[in-house]
Amino acid sequence: MKPQAKVIKLSEPDTDRNRLKKENTLYQGSILLADGEVESPAAAERFRILRAKIERLNLRRENNYHVLAVTSAVAQEGKSVTSVNLARALSIDPAGKTLLIDCDLRRPTVHKFFGLEQEQGLSDAIAGEAGIFDVIKPVTPRLDIITAGTPISDPPQAIERPDIPRFLHLLRSKYRYIVVDCPPALLCSEPIRLSSIVDATLLVVRAWRTEKRLVKDAVEVIGESKILGVVMNDAVDASKPYLDYGYYGYRPRRVDGALDFEFNNDNQDSAPIQQSAANGGAD
Ligand SMILES: Nc1ncnc2c1ncn2[C@@H]1O[C@H](COP(=O)(O)OP(=O)(O)OP(=O)(O)O)[C@@H](O)[C@H]1O
Ligand SMILES: [Mg+2]
Numbered sequence: 702m703k704p705q706a707k708v709i710k711l712s713e714p715d716t717d718r719n720r721l722k723k724e725n726t727l728y729q730g731s732i733l734l735a736d737g738e739v740e741s742p743a744a745a746e747r748f749r750i751l752r753a754k755i756e757r758l759n760l761r762r763e764n765n766y767h768v769l770a771v772t773s774a775v776a777q778e779g780k781s782v783t784s785v786n787l788a789r790a791l792s793i794d795p796a797g798k799t800l801l802i803d804c805d806l807r808r809p810t811v812h813k814f815f816g817l818e819q820e821q822g823l824s825d826a827i828a829g830e831a832g833i834f835d836v837i838k839p840v841t842p843r844l845d846i847i848t849a850g851t852p853i854s855d856p857p858q859a860i861e862r863p864d865i866p867r868f869l870h871l872l873r874s875k876y877r878y879i880v881v882d883c884p885p886a887l888l889c890s891e892p893i894r895l896s897s898i899v900d901a902t903l904l905v906v907r908a909w910r911t912e913k914r915l916v917k918d919a920v921e922v923i924g925e926s927k928i929l930g931v932v933m934n935d936a937v938d939a940s941k942p943y944l945d946y947g948y949y950g951y952r953p954r955r956v957d958g959a960l961d962f963e964f965n966n967d968n969q970d971s972a973p974i975q976q977s978a979a980n981g982g983a984d
Contacts (some may be wrong), residue, residue, distance in 0.1 A: 732786045735813040750789035758929075760800040766929055767876075768869055770804075770855065770899040772883040772892040774919035778907040779934035781805070784882035785814045792844035797877025800837070804865075804895060805884045806856035806909075809849030815840045819961045822850025826868065833868045843877075856884075866898050877919075886919045893922055902928035908936035942964045 732741035758764050783965040788801035803811035806824055817838065828834045830851075835846045853859055855920055872879060881899055886892040896902045901921055920928060 725855055732782070733789065733814045734782060735810050738819045748790040751787055752793075754930070756794070757840060766901045768873060768879045768881070769929065770881040770883050770892060770895045770898045770902040771905060771932075772886045772896075772902060772923070773905040773907070773920070774887045774915040775885045775893060776808075776888065778885070778905045778911060779932075780885070780905050781810045781814070781882050783903070783905050783934060785811060788846075788880040789794040789841075789879070791880065792841065794877050798845060798875075799878040799880065800845045800847065800872060800876045801880045801882065803849040804860065804881050805872050806849050806853060806859060806891075807889065810846040811846060811882055815846060819851070820848060822848035824850035824853045824856075824859060826850070827862060827864045828853070836943060839886075857890050857894075860894055865895070869898060885982070886922055887915060891947050896923045896927045896965050902927050903930055903932055904928050905932045905934050907934050907979060910935070977984050 705864060705939075730745045731738050732744045732748065733742045755769070769787075771780050771787070775779050784801060786800050792799035793849045801811060802821065802823060805811075809822075812819055812822075815838075820838075821831050822836050823886075825831045826836050826847075828851075829951055833847070836847050836850065839845050844896065869879065873961070876894070879899075881895060883895055884893040886904075892902070904923070916931075932934055
């Protein structure tokens with residue numbers, strides 16, 4: 702069954718670092734960025750909603766979205782922020798642990814979110830220098846990560862090797878969810894390769910920045926049938942300015958067939974994706 706595209710808006714995190722609370726988790730209203738934890742109940746809520754939507758899809762017997770790649774059209778759209786915080790959200794699932802893998806061997810950042818150095822990781826397992834289970838690092842009791850590992854000269858070739866499907870096959874049985882942080886789909890071949898190995902791909906779009914034609918191209922290269930949905934990152938809902946102050950009961954807006962809606966007007970293909978892209982009926 703072809704997955705339906707959905708757009709989840711992630712609010713801009715509160716950047717007031719004075720309000721950081723060291724022990725905060727996603728469930729206490731903060732999200733992780735590469736350089737620290739940022740209190741933002743609204744953004745944390747969006748990740749919980751994203752998790753709930755994935756869980757709900759998996760309730761249907763015909764669906765199996767447990768190994769998820771996260772990519773975007775171009776660089777700096779929030780793939781890693783989305784991968785890390787989605788993995789944190791998924792990790793509360795009582796049915797099993799979550800694993801986050803940094804498959805961006807070109808510009809790896811997952812380790813930074815957890816204050817780790819570039820230690821042995823995926824590239825070392827691919828090179829046969831370590832077993833895949835030896836490079837797993839627990840970051841919470843329910844969330845493990847595999848960092849990108851020792852820098853290598855040819856990341857696309859490493860991802861093309863048969864090791865990745867073999868690793869995912871081995872790891873799949875140990876985890877409820879596996880989130881795979883990827884490089885950008887229009888600049889690198891890895892997401893195309895990975896999209897045929899994972900259960901589904903999430904496409905991150907940075908509001909006000911990503912041009913529609915680039916999103917359209919990314920959908921084409923990955924294949925629309927492989928895209929579970931679109932995550933609209935960095936969007937601020939101007940009509941609900943109080944969201945970041947922890948108001949309860951916000952009903953996320955939903956766009957069914959958002960991709961079709963966004964891509965039908967060719968005249969506007971060079972315009973950046975706007976916040977209105979996520980304006981659909983209330984859930
Ligand atoms: N919603 C957001 N609010 C504020 N800053 C954000 C948001 N999303 C991402 N950023 C910042 O933007 C930068 C890029 O984010 P991130 O590293 O997640 O993007 P990426 O798509 O993984 O980039 P790359 O293509 O280099 O891998 C980071 O500095 C991150 O902290
Ligand atoms: Mg990244």
